[in-house]
Amino acid sequence: xxxxxxxxxxxxxQPLLAQRDPRVTLSEFIYSTPPTPTAHASTxxxxxxxxxAAWFGGTxxxxxxxxxWLARRVAGKWTTPVEVANGTQADGTQLPCWNPVLFKPxxxxxxxxxxxxxxxxxxxxxxxxxxxxxxxxxxxxxxxxGIIGPVKNKPIQLTNGTIISPSSTESGxxxxxxxxxxxxxxxxxxxxxxxxxxxxxxVNAIQPTIFTLGDGSLDALVRTQSTRxxxxxxxxxxxxxxxxxxxxxPNPNSGIDGITLKDGRRLLVFNRSExxxxxxxVAVSADGKTWTDILVLExxxxxxxxxxxxxxxxxxxxxxxxxxxxxxxxxxxxxxxP
Numbered sequence: 001x002x003x004x005x006x007x008x009x010x011x012x013x014q015p016l017l018a019q020r021d022p023r024v025t026l027s028e029f030i031y032s033t034p035p036t037p038t039a040h041a042s043t044x045x046x047x048x049x050x051x052x053a054a055w056f057g058g059t060x061x062x063x064x065x066x067x068x069w070l071a072r073r074v075a076g077k078w079t080t081p082v083e084v085a086n087g088t089q090a091d092g093t094q095l096p097c098w099n100p101v102l103f104k105p106x107x108x109x110x111x112x113x114x115x116x117x118x119x120x121x122x123x124x125x126x127x128x129x130x131x132x133x134x135x136x137x138x139x140x141x142x143x144x145x146g147i148i149g150p151v152k153n154k155p156i157q158l159t160n161g162t163i164i165s166p167s168s169t170e171s172g173x174x175x176x177x178x179x180x181x182x183x184x185x186x187x188x189x190x191x192x193x194x195x196x197x198x199x200x201x202x203v204n205a206i207q208p209t210i211f212t213l214g215d216g217s218l219d220a221l222v223r224t225q226s227t228r229x230x231x232x233x234x235x236x237x238x239x240x241x242x243x244x245x246x247x248x249x250p251n252p253n254s255g256i257d258g259i260t261l262k263d264g265r266r267l268l269v270f271n272r273s274e275x276x277x278x279x280x281x282v283a284v285s286a287d288g289k290t291w292t293d294i295l296v297l298e299x300x301x302x303x304x305x306x307x308x309x310x311x312x313x314x315x316x317x318x319x320x321x322x323x324x325x326x327x328x329x330x331x332x333x334x335x336x337x338p
Contacts, residue, residue, distance in 0.1 A: 101149065112130070113149035149165060181197075
């Protein structure tokens, strides 16, 4: 009976573990032999009917050898990961790479955004493009000064073609100040402008994830240091945003990601904890206020974090996430109906 209720999207006392939930159609590691000792901050996209995933990997986060690794799911299995970007500079200096984000605009090639720099307050944004669904990549290009690119989660594209990239900054102060902003482009990424919610002096927030709503408005949930996910809204296509406000969702200062499903519901992947990066849950909401946990991806001790989520054209939801900082895991879920 519980499974039947879950399949209908009805709230139950306890969501099922992924290993026992009939909606989980696939659960796998993207690679069996890790190409690097650590891996983190994955991203996933569908391009030309192919799934592509990327993440950063190296000896440790922030180490000079950390590059961007990528794999494609071809003929039912993931290809061997390859390094598609690193922080080698013209003078031979090696800098770490951070937080790749894959994005396929409605028109134009697949885009891979990522950051390069010694740390999060000195990094800058770069982008590469692929004309063939991630099989080959053009040369890296620095984004304009002051433009970081999507800092962790995927951009969205409005019906008028405007791309809105969820971003944020981390200052070099002690302690650092975290601030959310959004980067907008109306010319397919050739030029960008930035806009931010009103400053919230006592809120440190980064890494928004944007939901598109049926009335054309936008809603963004963000990671914070305040033990709660916060929210900001836009009624004018991302040109202005409301002040950050707390939600009832917990946040242990860890990344989240979400999507608006084809049926209009919102789906969020997040750590249901104020202090730990476990468990990792999937929740849905019809109104953005009341969230129902429908699936627990991981609940054991350890770090299960930094999810990335998309819905492919066949209706399945695909989630990738960090598994104990050693691997990237991929789960496919049938989201059912409201």
